[in-house]
Amino acid sequence: MKSAYIHIPFCEHICHYCDFNKFFIQSQPVDDYLRYLEKEMSNTMEAIEAPELKTIFIGGGTPTSLSAVQLERLLDTVNSVLKPGENLVEFAVEANPDDLSSEKLNVLKQAGVNRLSFGVQTFEDELLKKIGRVHEKKDVFVSFERAREAGFENISLDLMFGLPGQTIDDLAASLETALSLDAEHYSVYSLIVEPKTVFYNLMKKGRLHLPQQEQEAEMYELVMKTMAEAGIHQYEISNFAKKGFESRHNLTYWSNEEYFGFGAGAHGYINGKRTVNAGPVKHYIELIDKTGFPYKESHPVTRNEQIEEEMFLGLRKTAGVSKERFFEKYGTPLDGLFPDVLRSLEEKGLILNTEKSVRLTHGGKLLGNEVFQAFLGEL
Structure with missing residues (x-):
């Protein structure tokens, strides 16, 4: 076991395209959740031989929607329970550009976090409003500069294409702006409309106007061409990095290796079994009280399934x-x-x-x- 994913299911707002397990933070028992997250980690570490973790990734939701105090508590738990040692090469946290204060950045840095992933999506302010984001282009620049000042030397920017009303020129401008920041890593994904999202409901009503399939393919061609010309190599279908800055954590998934999944709605792959945690926070807490673990599903992976997964996951990598x-x-x-x-x-x-x-x-x-x-x- 080399990697651990930790899910923080809280957000200050819900984006129109997001189908991840998430809830408005204002009405949630955040402190209770953090306490039970610690219980899940502790119980798992007792049940399984302590691993030498190489990567940790805290995602969401929005981990940085936690207060600085809550964030510090979470990171203290990670360090004290999972005990990452000298073999840890990547400790990453997802962050929103509009809620990343200098105080939170310092908490992250002091706890050993060495990689940030900014959910930018686009640098076009009108498009940001269309997809339900509340940050603006200027917020990305402010947060990025703060992160650099705090000492972060490995930053990833997440971008999207195929958005409602997005043009090739919009995407080209966003890519140009993103590259001007000189980040170490870029994840660039096409929009997928998932059930139980605002966009899905709009699509069913005929009110979601997306680029045609041919135009979306042209956008993807533009992404690959632009990144190659900038010297940012493509190492996975949607991911581009300067040499040496590939996401080590995500390579765990694409290499079909095992990993812990902690938190409400998290998926894990442990000792030949794929696990799925309960999604609703209340249910997550109740299951831990009842059994010590929050699993709502546990599925042994057959050899044939492993082999098929090896192919369709591994082929995502350009290698x-x-x-x-x-x-x-x-x-x-x-x-x-x-x-x-x-x-x-x-x-x-x-x-x-x-x-x-x-x-x-x-x-x-x-x-x-x-x-x-x-x-x-x-x-």
Whole structure:
């Protein structure tokens, strides 16, 4: 076990596209939640041999919606219970540009956090309003400069494309502004309209006007071209970094390695089982009181499922799936398991199947979901 994800399900506001487990912070028992989060971590550490963590990621929700005092308490819990040592290479926290005070930044820095992920989404103020964000372009600059002054040397900016009413020129301007900040990492995702979101309800009513599929593909091409020209290399379908600043935590997921998932609604992968925690805070607390753990689901992953996951997760990486590593993990050659799928995808020009790896072509990146789905159920 090398990684731990910790979920803080509280937000000052709810974005129109977000389907993550989240709640308005004003009406929530935040201090109780932090206490039970500590219980979950402690009980898990007692039940499982203490790991040497290499990455920790605190996400949400909005972790920085906590007060400075609450944030300090959370980080004290992480450090005292999970006991990250000298092997920890990445301690990351998601942050909103509008609630990141100098006080909170200092709390994060003092606790050992060494990577920040800013939820920017776009630098167009009108677009920010359309998607339900409350920060403005200027807030990003202020928070970014504060973070630099606090000593953070590894900052990621999250951007989105395919937004309602967004044009190619809007995206180009946002990319230019983002690159002007000279961050170490950029995550650039296309909008996916998920159920139980404001955008989903608008779409069902015919009131959500999104770019056409061809235009969205053009936007993705622009993202890849712009990042390459800036010397920011693409290491995963939606992620770009300066050399050495790839997200070590997310690479845990894409490499199909195990990780802890702590907090309401968090997913984990522990000792061959995928777990899902209860989402509602009250239910999360009740389950810990009752059983010591908040699991609402626990599913043993079969060997065939592991292999399929290895393919559709690993192919997200531009390096693809290493055949040598695949053989080490599963004791069988990759090519022998998926001959028809690999042949079909190669004929369509979506993958490169070489002696050492299987990876997406440029066209495969544009049709990634088609590639990933081809492996599901094959075994």
